[in-house]
């Protein structure tokens with residue numbers, strides 16, 4: 476794919492669960508990766524978490540120890556504000572789902588990255604056009620929405636902002652395909668395709684719990700077995716992060732202006748309590764940090 480010839484180093488901004496997964500995926504496909512967060516220590520923790528994921532694959536004989544070591548060696552942690560982004564050829568931003576945060580990051584990237592470098596965002600819901608308005612190169616800004624976890628899930632949703640150039644779209648699609656993904660194209664309307672459909676369902680599950688229709692376990696089993704979903708809604712929200720789920724619903728509610736997207740008060744309460752799901756050790760279930768990839772363990776009482 477000649478279109479990708481100039482792309483050797485991918486910058487990943489945000490070393491949380493999505494940033495780590497995107498860094499792992501890109502490194503596994505031979506790209507050098509600069510993994511940046513608000514401090515080098517956070518980026519280093521993100522890299523260490525990738526190391527743990529790779530070690531698990533080695534343990535299960537799904538990956539050779541030498542390949543795991545080479546993959547991890549391609550990931551370099553850095554401080555976003557430390558002036559280390561000149562060498563990147565393509566950026567995927569995967570920081571907190573907040574429009575002001577993303578606009579500030581994109582303004583920083585615009586100053587730090589070479590002209591012409593594509594600045595993609597992994598946002599779940601925020602307007603690509605609004606993020607693009609924060610930079611002098613809105614034609615190079617695009618949505619590149621990986622699913623969780625990025626090394627495993629096959630889909631990447633691509634979202635063109637109002638100003639996104641054809642070349643930016645072609646490069647992003649080619650990169651997603653090089654990473655082994657199937658792409659779909661969405662218009663730049665809040666939530667795009669996946670979260671426009673998924674989030675109202677998850678919110679409705681919260682309202683159903685709020686009304687006492689069933690327990691967390693029973694509703695998860697009902698949706699898993701009754702609708703053949705791989706995970707129930709509460710297990711899925713624990714995986715996504717309740718703070719991220721709430722942030723996405725707030726974007727849908729505000730931007731689309733329809734009361735049907737009003738976030739359930741129970742979800743707000745859990746987030747206020749710091750019960751964010753696997754990332755904090757507790758959400759709808761107790762989720763021990765050591766069991767990130769295994770199923771959740773039901774708490775005694777979470778209502």
Ligand SMILES: NC(=O)c1ccc[n+]([C@@H]2O[C@H](COP(=O)([O-])OP(=O)(O)OC[C@H]3O[C@@H](n4cnc5c(N)ncnc54)[C@H](O)[C@@H]3O)[C@@H](O)[C@H]2O)c1
Nearest residue numbers: 489490491492493494512513569570571572598599623715
């Ligand atoms: N969680 C999911 O299932 C999922 C799926 C698809 C897309 N996304 C999107 O990916 C993005 C990240 O989500 P996540 O689940 O990884 O969140 P997370 O909370 O696990 O990680 C967010 C990271 O962003 C960092 N960050 C915050 N402000 C920053 C800044 N100014 N500069 C650099 N880094 C900063 C934080 O330190 C943290 O490491 C969000 O936009 C989210 O909507 C999430």
